[in-house]
Amino acid sequence: MIIKQKKSTQAPISDTCEINCIHPAAVKQARDKALPLSTATDLSQIFQVMADPSRLRIISLLAERELCVCDLAAALGMSRSAVSHQLRVMRMSRLVKYRKEGRIAYYSLDDEHVSKLFTLGLDHLGHVSP
């Protein structure tokens, strides 16, 4: 989960667009309303962090209560190293926060958007494959 700008591979905006499209008016309007590539990239990184089964299972547990790395690993049957790597990714995207008590790190969800996205995703899943 490297947080960096994706190399721009899109073709330069040129007149060919005006020529090769079917509804020039719709295209012109759409081009103004399109999400800028930079914003789309930032947003994609949030969804990218949510797009892993292990991380989603971590979120499902942290939605209930804060837990330490060790207990997360035990509850999910993952290695502590794997959990720690995933938490790092989630920390960098501000999906989780943590507090330290001695050598133990207690993790919890960072804000309500995370659990909302999680819940909304589950809703959609229910509609798509009930």
Added chain:
Amino acid sequence: MIIKQKKSTQAPISDTCEINCIHPAAVKQARDKALPLSTATDLSQIFQVMADPSRLRIISLLAERELCVCDLAAALGMSRSAVSHQLRVMRMSRLVKYRKEGRIAYYSLDDEHVSKLFTLGLDHLGHVSP
């Protein structure tokens, strides 16, 4: 975006969990509440589809109005082939639907969850990096 079950690489649930965790009661409770791996995998695929700048830009346009492949490509400065590939992925996950008029395919968002996820994601983005 191949929709298939991820090979299970997690360790089998064994007694080591009871031994190596710090708060056994919390772990026991958490293990019951954890999202099953299969559900987590299904859900991760939805977020995976949302986790690409090109697809998010397509969604941002389709949230306004239906558009054909050609116009989407023109508006986003992408090749028609690339757009078609992405629409295929989004179609398979039921994020978009389409109708055909002759040789032209008009795409639109499949249900309100998609635009809700999109909007909620943007909200979170606003909180994280305002």
Added chain:
DNA sequence: TGAACAAGTGAACGCTTATTCATATATATC
């Protein structure tokens, strides 16, 4: 002080994925 242990990290391996190029399919127009 030193052993035990929770957590974090870097490298590496195997797998996934987005784009491009070439081509196929299907429809409209001549």
Added chain:
DNA sequence: GATATATATGAATAAGCGTTCACTTGTTCA
């Protein structure tokens, strides 16, 4: 029928990602 065009698709390549393994850091407690 023949041509042009809108879309779909398959193969290939390059980039990205999740896990494991080995190791480091920092804290607790005997």
